[in-house]
Amino acid sequence: MYRWYLALRWLLSRPINLLGMAGVTVSVWALIVVVSIFSGFLVEVRKHVRAVTSDLTVLNVPPSLPYAQLDAVLRSDPNVAATAPRLSWYGLLHPLGKRQEIAPRVRTLDAPAGDVPLVSLVGIVPTLEREVTGFGQWVDAVTDPALRVPDAAQPLDRPPGDKPAILVSERRLRGEFVGPGAVAKVTSARLGERDDRDGGMQKLAAEFTIAGCYTTRHTAFDDLTCFVPIETLRRVMQLPAATSVSEVVVRCRDGGRATATAARLERRLNAERGGLEPVILVRTWDQLHAQFLAAVEHQRSLMKLVLIVIMVVAAFLMFATLSMMVTEKTHDIGILSAMGAARSGILRVFLFCGLSITAVGTGLGIVAGCLSSVYLDSFNRWLRATFDVDLFPPRIYHLDRVPYDLDPAWIAQVAAMALILGLVVSGLPAWRAARHDPVESLRHE
Numbered sequence: 001m002y003r004w005y006l007a008l009r010w011l012l013s014r015p016i017n018l019l020g021m022a023g024v025t026v027s028v029w030a031l032i033v034v035v036s037i038f039s040g041f042l043v044e045v046r047k048h049v050r051a052v053t054s055d056l057t058v059l060n061v062p063p064s065l066p067y068a069q070l071d072a073v074l075r076s077d078p079n080v081a082a083t084a085p086r087l088s089w090y091g092l093l094h095p096l097g098k099r100q101e102i103a104p105r106v107r108t109l110d111a112p113a114g115d116v117p118l119v120s121l122v123g124i125v126p127t128l129e130r131e132v133t134g135f136g137q138w139v140d141a142v143t144d145p146a147l148r149v150p151d152a153a154q155p156l157d158r159p160p161g162d163k164p165a166i167l168v169s170e171r172r173l174r175g176e177f178v179g180p181g182a183v184a185k186v187t188s189a190r191l192g193e194r195d196d197r198d199g200g201m202q203k204l205a206a207e208f209t210i211a212g213c214y215t216t217r218h219t220a221f222d223d224l225t226c227f228v229p230i231e232t233l234r235r236v237m238q239l240p241a242a243t244s245v246s247e248v249v250v251r252c253r254d255g256g257r258a259t260a261t262a263a264r265l266e267r268r269l270n271a272e273r274g275g276l277e278p279v280i281l282v283r284t285w286d287q288l289h290a291q292f293l294a295a296v297e298h299q300r301s302l303m304k305l306v307l308i309v310i311m312v313v314a315a316f317l318m319f320a321t322l323s324m325m326v327t328e329k330t331h332d333i334g335i336l337s338a339m340g341a342a343r344s345g346i347l348r349v350f351l352f353c354g355l356s357i358t359a360v361g362t363g364l365g366i367v368a369g370c371l372s373s374v375y376l377d378s379f380n381r382w383l384r385a386t387f388d389v390d391l392f393p394p395r396i397y398h399l400d401r402v403p404y405d406l407d408p409a410w411i412a413q414v415a416a417m418a419l420i421l422g423l424v425v426s427g428l429p430a431w432r433a434a435r436h437d438p439v440e441s442l443r444h445e
Contacts, residue, residue: 028365354426
């Protein structure tokens, strides 16, 4: 019983021990808050990526393979509910005409990153695209009547004039064009006949009329993707086959079995072609974006590593305070030894001191971390309203709140790591105290 009494008395008589407790509290708090916010952000990112990607995507489709043949093979699978053809190509998108010259180019956070003109032209059949992806929802999500397409059911119908329609994101429309009806020029290239002047590249150019816009919560998708009618893109690219596609998007009846369905369809499609090159690939939405999602996950892992260093620094601080306590209590240690206290008892006194500091600091850190994660959004709203400071600007992250994801397993790992580290750093001074010679300790002043 005396061990707990002495440990508590020595702790309360030395306020410097609060530094070690504060260090543990701050490190545990940081590990919980930052990782929880990052985990919540990762969850939101996965939702945004999932919202703009179909269940399955058929890639590496040869130009000579017609969509009708692909559709027949895909729909023969019981888990395939709908398919839609796509033709993708890259190009440079520029405003064109006098109407654009009178529109000042103002760089804002709503404009595409760096005003990059590179876009991915995606040729689609709107009626089929609606059955597979959220294309209809992306068009309907535009709330500004001045930017909406006249007919949301047919957003790529030819507008008045002789130029085909193109659908850009709301972010790009606000940042680069005066509004629907503006003229845009797309410049691209493709491999053509060998020519010493152009290195075998054939220049492609076409003019489009902005029919309207769409919006999603995936910023990178909005900044890069433009939709055009698939027949128009075939004509611009001067493809020899009138039915060629570059990919096919697929909606599954049961998304939980998408991985097995992808493997099954990939084998069936390549078997139908007799093993000819190129090999057709079928990927699920997470496989298609695996590199991007892995990069975000890797950043979270690096953040954990950095924050663990803070806990190590707090452990060194606690080690320093306990070592000072052992030095200051050398005379008391001699008295205890003279009164018959065993070395194990003296060891436990200082272990109790260290573990008490760690336990209280860990508990306070967990409570503070959980409360901070839950109420950080309210604090962010207050900062925004009072000081015009925003921790998570909605225009950049497309988040309507500060995300968080409190993982009980991670909280338990942090608590266990803190307690183990506290046991180690308090065990070293406690071992030194237990090995003191009682005679030398009594002589100490």
